[in-house]
Amino acid sequence: MKKTVLLFALAISIISCNKTTETKEFKTAYIDTSKLMEESTEAKDIESKYKDKSKVMGSQLEVEVNRFKSEAANFKQNAMANGQAWAQQKGAELQQREQELSYAQQAMLRQLQEESGVEMDSLVSNYRKAIKDFGKEKGYDYIYGTGDVASVLYAKDSYDITKEIIKLVNDKYKSSDKKEVKPETKKEEKK
Template sequence: MKKSLILLGLALALFSCNNDKGTAASGFKTAYVDTSKLSKEYEAFKDLESQSKIKQEEMGRELDVKVQQLKQDYAAAQNEANAKGPQWAQLKAQELQKRERELGMMQEGMVKTLQDEFGAKNDSAVSKMKKYIKDYGKKKGFDYIYGTGDVTSSILYAKDGYDITEEILKELNSNYKGTAKEEPAKDAAAAEKK
């Protein structure tokens, strides 16, 4: 009799422990978002990348023209050096080296300008995305929304059913397209006031 009471007590204790764990684990509503997928497929990031490439190409064309002119001037100076003498060649070389340094500084300035402009825009897009995910989590009643991705990940494994990336991405892109259409209208209205 004592053995059966002890076994019954152990069974009840084990059952109550397992039951408590199930309740605690199921008491939280969690999900995760694949942040690397968001960064690749969110329209705001795609637009920023496209704008950056266009601006980089525009700036690059201006620099390329100056580099080509410098190369031509180097070639012309080499041809003239024999006729005008070593002193002229030395002065011309200093002048061309100065122009080369200026082009290097111009290139660095262009890179910094692009980094400043698009870094700030990228940070703004990331901030909007994080705010949206936070608001989404509140609206849908999530206790936690984790992030996973290529670089940093707070999830090593999760069932596919907890992945809300597609839903978030669809809504982010829908909202972005809506605000992108409104911005030109605001710009046009501002231009009319002037």
């Protein structure tokens, strides 16, 4: 009988301990991840860099495409005058060049996607670390993400810390940018 009472008392104490931990309030917040990526300076810089690179690579390819179009127009004009054998041979050459241009365009797009993907993955990784450090520093139990891939269905606006995180990552990016510039100027001075 004493064992039963002792087990009963132990069970009640365990249940009461669980209830006290369940009622603890957690400090939570959320970040609009879409807004973070849209408004962070570093993400804008990466996007701008690859738009510019795309224009440069695209203009080089455009020269080749225009040359091809010119040759195709000349082909149509000269096909009747030069005969069927010439037209078949030149037509096959033009088809091959068109296919090569298509492959070059696909390769350029793939290269841009891969390069920008690597930088964006690195950026997201750095932002996750910054958010984790921010959460620890500010004493948050949970920080949720909303945006394109929402993991929060509802949150009070007072829990939104997106602006604080944007300021944090922008300030961190600006300060790291200044640190990187100084060593380069010292190298140039040595030359």
